[in-house]
Amino acid sequence: MERFMGTWKLTSSDNFDEYMKAVGIGFASRQIANMAKPSLLFSVDDQGFISMKSMTTFKTVEIKFKLDEEFDEITADDRQAKTFMRLVDGKLVQTQSWEGKSTTIEREVQGNKLIATCTMDDVVSVRTYGKDE
Template identity: 60%
Template sequence: MVDKFVGTWRMISSENFDDYMKALGVGFATRQVGNRTKPNLIVSLDDQGCVCMKSQSTFRTTEIKFKLNEPFDETTADDRKTRTVMSLENGKLVQKQTWDGKETSIEREISDGKLVAKCVMGDVVAVRTYVKDA
C-alpha cells in the first residue's frame, strides 16, 4: 500500500505553511527559509520492509527510516526532537509527531496523481502539494 507513495515528488504549492510553522513554535528566521524552500520528497522501500522518506532542498536535507506503526525518534527540519509514528489509514500515510506535550500530524495522500500533504497543528492546517518527477 505504501508503494503508491514511492518515487520522487517535486513541490508545486504550499498554502498556510507559515501559520503552521508558527503553531509549531518555529522561530522567525527559520520560518523565512522554510517558506522559500520547495523541497523534493523522495520515498523508497528497502529489502527489510523499511520506508525511507527524504526531504531534499538547498536549505537542508532530512531523512527518516521507519516501519509502519513502530514509534521512532525523529529530528525534524526545524530541529524539534519528536517521537513519531507512521501509519496507513484509509490509504493515507499518516505521520504523528509528539514532543514537549504537543502533537502534530501530517497526512499524505495521492489525489489526481499528486501527493497532497496536509499538516495539522491544533486548528491550523497547511497544505503542500507535490507532483511526481518522471
C-alpha cells in the same frame, strides 16, 4: 505504500507559515522554509524500512521507519519528536509528539499529486507535490 514511492516536487503550499508558527518554529527558520521548494523521495530498503527523504538546497532530512512502530525523529527544525507512521484509508498519517505537543501530517496520493495536510491544533496547511517522472 507502493503509490507513494518515487520522487515528488513541491508545487504549491497554502498557510504553511501559520502552521510553522503554531508548531513553534522561529522567524528565521520559517523564512528559509518558506523559500524552500522541497522534493520528497520515498523508497523501501531490503529490510522493509521505508525511507522518506526531504531535499532542499538548504537541508536534506531523512527518516526511516516501519509502519505502526514509534521511532525517534529529529525534525528539519531540530525538534526531537516521537513519531508514529501508519496507513489509514490509503493515507500515510504521521504523528509527531514533543514537549507535550502533537502535530499530524496526512499524505495522500491523488492521481499524479501527493497532498500533504499538516495540522497543529486548529491551524491547517496544505502542500501539494507533483510526481517527478
